[in-house]
Every structure is written in structure tokens, then in C-alpha cells.
Amino acid sequence: MEALPTHVLNDDHSLPSVGFGTYPLVGEQGTAAVRSALEAGYRLVDSAVNYENEGVVGRGVREFLAASGLDRSEVTVQTKLPGRHHDYERAIASGYESLARLGLDRIDVLLIHWPNPSRGLYLEAWRALVELRERGVARSIGVSNFPARLLREIIADTGVTPAVNQVEMHPLFPQEELRAAHADLGIVTQAWSPLGKRQAPFEAPAVADAAARCGVSPAQVILRWHVQLGSVPLPKSATPERQVANLALGSFSLDEEEMRAISALARPDGRLFGGDPETHEEM
Numbered sequence: 001m002e003a004l005p006t007h008v009l010n011d012d013h014s015l016p017s018v019g020f021g022t023y024p025l026v027g028e029q030g031t032a033a034v035r036s037a038l039e040a041g042y043r044l045v046d047s048a049v050n051y052e053n054e055g056v057v058g059r060g061v062r063e064f065l066a067a068s069g070l071d072r073s074e075v076t077v078q079t080k081l082p083g084r085h086h087d088y089e090r091a092i093a094s095g096y097e098s099l100a101r102l103g104l105d106r107i108d109v110l111l112i113h114w115p116n117p118s119r120g121l122y123l124e125a126w127r128a129l130v131e132l133r134e135r136g137v138a139r140s141i142g143v144s145n146f147p148a149r150l151l152r153e154i155i156a157d158t159g160v161t162p163a164v165n166q167v168e169m170h171p172l173f174p175q176e177e178l179r180a181a182h183a184d185l186g187i188v189t190q191a192w193s194p195l196g197k198r199q200a201p202f203e204a205p206a207v208a209d210a211a212a213r214c215g216v217s218p219a220q221v222i223l224r225w226h227v228q229l230g231s232v233p234l235p236k237s238a239t240p241e242r243q244v245a246n247l248a249l250g251s252f253s254l255d256e257e258e259m260r261a262i263s264a265l266a267r268p269d270g271r272l273f274g275g276d277p278e279t280h281e282e283m
């Protein structure tokens with residue numbers, strides 16, 4: 001099986017090509033799901049203050065590292081600052097709180113969850129993440145749900161470019177323009193809801209035909225499409241078999257025509273719930 005490419009971030013740290021989504025995994029089942037995902041081979045785990053699961057994510061990671069004997073540096077743990085913590089001092093404190101809940105030596109990747117433009121505090125939040133990186137609370141910093149204009153604004157303000165932007169992306173909403181902006185700026189794209197929360201067009205001929213040709217599932221075709229586009233999908237699954245399948249993307253590849261056909265499933269209104277970050281806000 002071909003090894004999937006690793007991304008080198010603009011701060012020279014590296015990022016696996018597929019990550020594990022953890023919303024809404026909580027409690028004992030959450031820890032078990034994180035552990036089984038790590039046992040299946042995931043090396044990037046996505047969390048957020050607002051998922052209320054940093055505690056069990058951190059526990060799952062610690063248990064896995066203890067049982068496997070792997071070095072802490074093998075696993076990248078990512079979390080996100082919520083909208084209600086954008087104020088500079090609050091954001092600094094929030095980073096320390098996340099670190100304590102994770103129970104790890106550092107947050108590997110810390111993101112601003114949503115920009116909430118009408119509140120006007122995303123610049124403060126970004127300055128706080130820069131400071132948290134300086135202090136070693138976070139190793140790498142980035143954002144989520146930032147349109148290109150806001151990326152440019154925080155870069156101009158601080159001189160610091162986010163390492164990643166985690167955005168909604170699936171075949172109905174492939175984010176072509178934003179990915180081009182990321183390529184210009186040196187930002188890695190992470191894809192949330194990469195399977196469209198199971199609403200992705202699994203049965204569309206573009207997906208189903210490629211799945212039949214490659215002898216894989218439609219979900220695997222869609223995840224491979226993400227990887228070939230250079231984005232990092234973060235599929236969530238509570239099911240160990242699906243966790244394994246969602247990572248088994250190295251034994252087949254999509255040809256150019258298949259890639260084009262899947263991207264052509266895009267729709268102008270393809271977002272899952274109208275979550276346009278210029279207007280949609282989450283606290």
C-alpha cells in the first residue's frame with residue numbers, strides 16, 4: 001500500500017494527510033473511539049472546546065501512547081478556541097484551559113474555531129494564538145472557517161500566516177477558490193464534514209463508478225478525492241471498521257477524469273447548513 005503524503009506546514013512542522021474527527025464523541029465511548037482510531041493508524045485527532053470532549057480525547061491519546069510505547073511526537077492533537085473566548089486575555093486563558101483538559105505537554109495545533117466577523121474580535125484572538133505559540137502552549141496555530149479576506153487581514157496585522165484553515169469541504173462544496181487562496185498563502189486546507197455528515201453524494205455515478213472500478217467504498221473514493229486535491233479530510237466515525245476503512249486510501253488512486261467528475265458535483269448552495277462564515281457565527 002502506498003504511504004499517503006505528509007504535509008509540511010509553513011512553520012516546518014508536519015501534518016498527517018488524514019485526521020480523525022471527534023464531534024460529537026464524548027464520555028467513555030469517546031475515549032474508546034479515539035483509542036480505536038489511533039490503533040487503526042490515525043495520527044491526527046481533531047477536537048474543540050465546544051465539542052466538550054478535550055478531556056476524553058486527551059485521555060484516549062495518553063492511554064494509546066502508554067499502551068503502544070510510541071513517542072508523544074507521533075500524535076498530533078488539535079483543538080479550537082470558541083467564539084466566546086476571542087477577547088485577548090480570555091483567549092490566552094482558554095489556551096491554558098484546553099491544555100489542562102487535554103492533559104498533554106502542549107497543544108499540537110490550536111485553531112480559532114469561527115471568525116464571527118460581526119463581533120470584530122478575530123484579530124485579538126489571532127494575536128493571542130501567536131502569543132500562545134511563543135509561550136509553548138501551542139506548537140502550531142491556525143484557523144477554521146476563515147474566508148480569504150479575513151486570512152489576509154490577520155496576516156497583515158501580525159505578519160503570521162495560519163498553518164492551516166479548517167473549512168467545510170466535500171464534493172457538493174469543494175472550496176475551489178479558497179483552496180487556491182490557501183495555495184498562494186502557504187496554508188494547508190483541512191476538510192470538515194469530508195463525507196458531508198453522510199449526506200455526500202455516495203450514489204452519484206461519479207462516485208459510485210469510481211468505487212466499482214477501484215473495488216472500494218464510495219466513502220473511500222470521496223476521502224481519496226480529498227487527499228488527491230491536497231486537503232486533509234477529518235472523517236468522524238464511532239465504528240472501528242469504518243475508522244479503518246476511512247484510512248485505507250493508499251491502495252488505489254483516482255484518475256484525472258474521475259477527479260474532475262467528482263469535483264463537478266459542486267453546487268453553489270452545496271453547504272450542509274448554510275454555514276457561510278461571513279454571516280454564520282458560533283460562540
Ligand SMILES: NC(=O)c1ccc[n+]([C@@H]2O[C@H](COP(=O)([O-])OP(=O)(O)OC[C@H]3O[C@@H](n4cnc5c(N)ncnc54)[C@H](OP(=O)(O)O)[C@@H]3O)[C@@H](O)[C@H]2O)c1
Nearest residue numbers: 021022023046192193194195196197198219235236237238
Ligand atoms: N471546524 C468546524 O467548524 C467543524 C464543523 C464540523 C465538523 N468539524 C470536524 O470535522 C469532523 C468531521 O465532520 P462531521 O463529523 O461533521 O462529518 P463527516 O466526517 O463527514 O461524517 C460523519 C458521519 O459519517 C458516518 N461515516 C463515517 N465513515 C463512514 C463510512 N465509511 N461510510 C458511511 N458513513 C460513514 C459517521 O457515522 P459513524 O460514526 O456511525 O461511523 C457519521 O455519521 C468532526 O468530527 C469535527 O472534528 C469541524
